[in-house]
Amino acid sequence: MKKTLAISVVALLAATGTAQAEWPTDRPIELIVAFAPGGGTDIMLRTLAPYLENILGAEIPVLNRPGASGEIAYTALAQSNPDGYTLSSLNTPGFLTLRIGRELGFDPAAICPIARIVEDPGALIVQASSPYQTMEELVAYAKANPGAVSMGTTGVGTDEHLAMLQLEEAAGIDITAVPFAGANEAKTALLGGHVTAIGLNVGEYSIADQNSLKAIGQFAEERSLLAPDLLTAKEQGFDVIQSSERGLATRCDVPEDIRAKLSDAVDQALASPEFLEQAKQQALPLSYLSGAEWVEQMPGRLERYTEIFSLIEAGR
């Protein structure tokens, strides 16, 4: 009995050993997307998957596991085998803000990013005919009329909401957050004049109707390539930095060399001219970071978000 056990343990070790050496074999690598089909992240990853398939020589089926701001997908990833055959999308601020004040079904520390693909800064949008054509004008009005400026967001702790809270803090003003179920609903409300401003990502704004919408500031350290003429909030004197990042992740206990291979494959795919062309169509502000570089940034961001969340708590 003992002998059989020993043999099977040896066999198991051998099997894992070969799997490591040969990764990827002809087994498909499952890519979990934390959003419903048709969303920005989903379309981006479905576009990218064929390039990764070519580079890695393995099939990469995309599986949507939407819900609970990504928690369902991250939980599925955390419960998968650490053999490098399961990937998941990873989005910030969602991945970082999930853990603030919420009991999670998975351990965020067990999930390691392998590559950042996109970083899209937020932008402050008003009607094209709005009386406030710069952030300064909007802030001046908000200062004189506390609460009168309303801003459409897509919920608590979302990009726009976090940016709005930072702006309130930086400028010492009081803005009313009005939650909508999605960016399109918020846009319609802005066009009808029911809210003063909304937040969109620069990528979304660059493909929106610029005759009716106008961006008055972007929340980036440096101006995005998609909006080179748009002043940053910092340039206008307000310390607001807010961007959404999208990338890929695996479990942390996936062997180091497999994670490195995946990360390199993404880097290589992002350099392909055909992919660049498709990315341009989707207005994706590509911004590759290796997993290690991305991880390094995360504690800083998390700290910032935790701070902002304490503002929400204080406001309640």
Place this chain on the structure above:
Amino acid sequence: MEFIDLLALGFGAALTPENLFFCLLGALLGTFIGVLPGIGPTTTIAVLLPITFFLPPLGGIIMLAGIYYGAQYGGSTTAILVNLPGEASTVVTAIDGYKMAQKGRAGAALAIAALGSFFAGTVATFALAIAGPTLSGFALSFGPAEYVALMIFGLLAATILARGPVLKAIGMILIGLLLGTVGTDLSTGASRLTFGSIQLYDGIDFIVIAIGLFGFSEIIENLEKTGSSGVKVAKLTRLWPTREDFKRAWPAVLRGTGVGTFLGILPGGGATLASFSAYSLEKRVSKRPDEFGEGAVEGVAGPEAANNAGAQSSFIPLLTLGIPSNNMMAMMLSAFVIHGLTPGPQILQSQPQFFWGLVASMWIGNAMLLVINLPLIGLWVRLLTIPYRLLYPAILLFCCVGVYSLNNRIFDVALAAGFGLIGYLFRKAKCEPGPLLLGFVLGPLLETNLRRALLISQGDASVFIERPISLILLCATALLLLMMILPNFRKSREEAFKGEEV
């Protein structure tokens, strides 16, 4: 001129071989499920919804729309021939249609139904084309306060117009409202009624409830009837109606079209409501009310025109305001969202070929349906002979696949099965699931808009009466409530739905 150009653009988009194919497919499928009793367009579209992700957006939506109005045609065929209303909206057609068929005038009844439907469909399509863009400019002025007033009106209208006792309808709406609160609260991020399950953080999917309440429970109920008791098909005679039939049917078709187009636009309206209302209207204006129930041709013409007009015009609020007026339209809304399109004023400007293509396809689809229905009546009747023991397992399978593919999780299938059981109990208790679905859809809209309106006005509730559109809608609601309480109206409402108990 601009209108003609836009319509030409629409026909250009709808007349591609691909879109013609999807239009025909939708119309055929719609007729098919319309003929089969028990499988409604709601179930069919719910099942097909996830599949449309793999179709081109316009093609997919053209097909789903075709199923909806196709079912209105198909349902009338079995209602007239064998007294089996395939759809709730053709229940009243069966009353006089089957009597006509028994008198050997089935052909006349079917032809009147098909021609009346075609006429009504054409008028409603043009109403959509003409009023759509006008409404959409108007639509932008609908802010949170206006939506609150509209939702209150819609919920009340759903109560007054649902079949059966008002109290039961109110109960069902309240259950729907309750189910609508499940999930993460948008304003605070707090989770409600999730019982700690992350599967419920985003609330319950509309399709899970719809397939459970309609698909699963329908099958459970049909299992009670053992064996098929041999459907009796009346003999088909001369197809074309007499001159006298035309003379009597014509005004009824006109009235039915008007009633249907109007009721389709209202929240809570749609084909079923339209046909019931048209039947009671015909009965009231007729010089020969005693003939109703004995084979009056107006009793077929009016409701058939109305259900088709209603089916079509219920697209107006969806396409221009982005709000679903009934559960079928809520399903269509999901279909749009799957393709990354949010119906509403923006779509008219950013993707005119989409809106006008759909409108044009509806007219084409109606013409196709006329062709399908008149010569192929004999074939459709033969569908009734498919044994249920083959049909039901297939439907069950499609339901499960459809629900699973929503989020790729088995939890949803189990949830739908649970709703199936609840739906069966509702049926036993003679409670309509329709108002529940409407409450489920409108409830969260009412809640979020109420909170938005009060956030924007900084807690000042007078915003609801200061804004003219909101004020008018609230007055209309008050009027409706008054009518409900007045005994006279209550009586006529009961009368309108009496035939359905047969």
